[in-house]
Structures are given as structure tokens and as C-alpha cells.
Amino acid sequence: MDGASGAAWGAGLSDGGNSSTVSEATQEEGSPSLRRRLRRSVAVETLIAVAVLALTVSLTSTEPGRTAKQNAAASVSGAPAPPPAGSFGLVSFTVPFDTGAPNGTGRGKVEINVSPGRTGRNEPQAVVFGPDDGIVTVPEMRITFTSTAKNIGPLDTKIKNAGGY
Secondary structure (H helix, E strand, C coil): CCHHHHHHHHHHHHCCCCCCCCCHHHHCCCCHHHHHHHHHHHHHHHHHHHHHHHHHHHHHCCCCHHHHHHHHHHHHHCCCCCCCCCCCCCEEEEEEEECCCHHHCCEEEEEEEEECCCCCCCEEEEEEECCCCCECCCCCCCCEEEECCCCEEEEECCCCCCCCC
8 A cells, every 4th residue: 555545545544434435425325416316317217208108109009001002003093092900890701602503502602701901810701692791691701802913812711600601
């Protein structure tokens, strides 16, 4: 130990060890300065959490770029645009069928309704119409969706008979 540091160490001991630059009052748990620093750091963390949450909400509620591009292309081509993201719409279409039964009794059409008709869980319902456009009961039905343009499918809907499909 050299003379200068030894003298400083000795001076610290000579006044009972109270020569440190930080007073003991600020080191105590309940001191006002520690509480103030804690409040400030909690407030800053809360503001950061709120900003991250607000950014997440805004990003999840905006339409993805590819669907915005598709909607713009559909409006230019005159084709009906799909419902906007987050909207609840009903998609309905009719598909003709022919089972090959004699005298045209195996012909008809199936009206398929899909709700809510957007990304996520959708529930298909089907109504079968016979050749006279009257409702027909069928013992079994299977609906699959396929998009050859996007190389998707067939996706089986696993539709169940609930007093009519």
C-alpha cells in the first residue's frame, strides 16, 4: 500500500468509516431517492410495454400486403373483391351434380354456404336440391375444397349431418 492510498484509508477509519461519498440514508431500503428511482424505472417499463402492445394491435389489424394487392387487382379487372379482412360475410355458391341415375333423377344442385367466409375457422352448410328444385335428403355427403391455381387441396370439410348438411 503506497502512502497516498494508505492516508486516505486511514482517514476513512479515523472518522468512524463515515467518509464514503454515498450517505447511509440513501442506502436504506425506504429512502426517498430509491423509491423515486424505482417509480421512474417502473414507469419507463410500463410505457415501453404499452408502446409494444399498441404496435402489436395496429399490425394485427392491418391488411397484409398480398391481400391488398389482390383486392386492388380485382377492382381493376372488374371481378368482385373478396370481403375485407376481419369482416364477417357469407360466401355462397351452387354446384350442379349428376349421379348417373336413369331418367335424370340423379341430377340436381348443391348450394354451399360458408360462414364467416374469411381466414380462420369457417363452417360450411350444404342444401341439396333435386331435378325439380325441391330439397332432397341424401344419406351421405362429402365436400372438399381445391384450388388448382395455387396447388391447394383437396381439403376435406368433414361435414356432419345435423338434420340436413
